Amino acid sequence: MTKQKLTCPACSCFCDDIEVDIIDGRIKSIDNACLKGSSLIFQTEEKNERTPCMVQGLDTEPEQAIDEAAKILLNSKNPLLFGFDHSTNEAQLAGIKLAQELGGKIDDFSSFGYGNIVNQLINKTIPTCFISEMDSVNLFVYWGANPLHSHPRHLANFSYYANPGYSEMSTFRTVDLCTIDIRKNETALMSNPFYRLPPGGDADFISTVCKGLSNNADNKKAKDFYTLLHASSSTVIFVGTGLISSMGKEITPLLEMIDSLALDIKIVPMIDQPNMRGFNQTLHEVTGSVNMVDFAGGPSENGKISFFQNIIDKKVDSILIIGADPFYKMPLQVLKHLKQIPIITVDPFITDTTKASKIVIGSSVSGVESEGKVIRMDGKEIHLPAPCPTDKLSDVQILKLILEKVKA
Ligand code: SF4
Structure with missing residues (x-):
């Protein structure tokens, strides 16, 4: 039996810490992969599925x-x-x-x-960063995304739990996790705060955040989010398919919001394939x-x-x-x-x-x-x-x- 390293090909996290036990050239056991990754890796061994x-x-x-x-x-x-x-x-x-x-x-x-957003990333018209540059981030926002379902190890390997500011004791924690979605999904359940928007309500929410505190008396969620962003010295917004669908594949209003706030906010797409x-x-x-x-x-x-x-x-x-x-x-x-x-x-x-x-x-x-x-x-x-x-x-x-x- 040999133990070998494997980079999981099942989602766009491409976790590179997977270990497999191989006997006679075939995989017998897997360490570190999530259920989604293990399913794909073990599926290669299922002759009936090939x-x-x-x-x-x-x-x-x-x-x-x-x-x-x-x-x-x-x-x-x-x-x-x-x-x-x-x-x-x-x-x-x-x-x-x-x-x-x-x-x-x-x-x-x-x-x-995701085509439009990746095009803008390639053309460097969107502020972004590599996962390796996120150590100083103190606010992670998942917007229209539910990584616990789509990219199960994303929080553990790349964002909230992997951040130096995370501590199991909340009093010592210097990093926040926020979710914005139309559903109270699994990621929302562990986020604080969670902002629930009506379907298709993202553009209105963004435009209200842009107006700042003075004009937000009638929208507590937008006012809270504005305050949260200002309290953070470095923020990453993970853009999910929910936000992209709601905005008709066009995230210009989000970019305008980032421009108008003039804060350190980066965008990373939660690529779904x-x-x-x-x-x-x-x-x-x-x-x-x-x-x-x-x-x-x-x-x-x-x-x-x-x-x-x-x-x-x-x-x-x-x-x-x-x-x-x-x-x-x-x-x-x-x-x-x-x-x-x-x-x-x-x-x-x-x-x-x-x-x-x-x-x-x-x-x-x-x-x-x-x-x-x-x-x-x-x-x-x-x-x-x-x-x-x-x-x-x-x-x-x-x-x-x-x-x-x-x-x-
Ligand atoms: S999160 Fe899971 S499915 Fe995605 S690359 Fe990592 S182990 Fe594979």
Whole structure:
């Protein structure tokens, strides 16, 4: 038995303190990972949950599935490549090169939420910091986020409990935890204060905070939050999907609030898919856009058309899905159209999307069976080692092989 280090690939925290016991190349026990991380890591060992390579529902060798995938893409006039949020940066780059070669479209789930904010972070128009720079923070605000559910070790490893100002005895504590949400979620239950807002009420709350104390007599919560921010010498606001949805993907009012308060306030996005920030950053380096790129009119032409809209408008005649399970949460309206075009899916596991696919290419699990780089939610590049190598092809190998066949 050997003990090895593993960096958990299950969420955008990418905790690097996981230890696994390995016997005969397979994982037998895991230390330090949360339930979410352990589930993914142990899932790699569940043969019944791994997908083989398949063409039209019949098991086949990877070579044949890759061959068929390349033929479908080559015969398409408008192919779309979608997903990549569970893939490594290397696989994302290979996918971008494939989309370029095909003159197709490429997009990920960030076009439904975090794309704008990551774009602003890349362009340095948002005040932010790395997790390693948060020691002097004395107020952590989770806004529209419930990390105890979505990123279970976030508080313990990166914010409140990891902060030097935290003490189990509240009288010695010099750091505060605040939650703003429409629900009294698990994180809100342990926060003090917690501000409960009505659904869609974030913009009004922000605008009232901007007005300061004098005009806030009618809004006690906004007045309290204003006072809390002024009492803190350094604040980090973790922006969750709840806030982004409520603001229509646009956080300019929040940035204006930070500007008007003129305090030390930083923003870090609670990226909801593990390597979404990696996809945004990799695509931005190649094209200048973080998502929704259409290479049909030449390199770097940004079509600004989302994945769902492309499908509904029948602008796509084949789709390659990698590291995503859109069939799990897709509206019926989109599903109806998607079923009419050939779907190629690259995934380590059996999912609703692999079940609906014409071609399935079973891949290794990045961060467990194959290595690569990813970008953590705060923008730091992290290397994922591969403690359990396998003979399954990785995402990047599969995409490079398809690209070779498309070019041949
Ligand atoms: S918090 Fe995220 S990265 Fe850390 S162990 Fe849990 S799932 Fe894995």
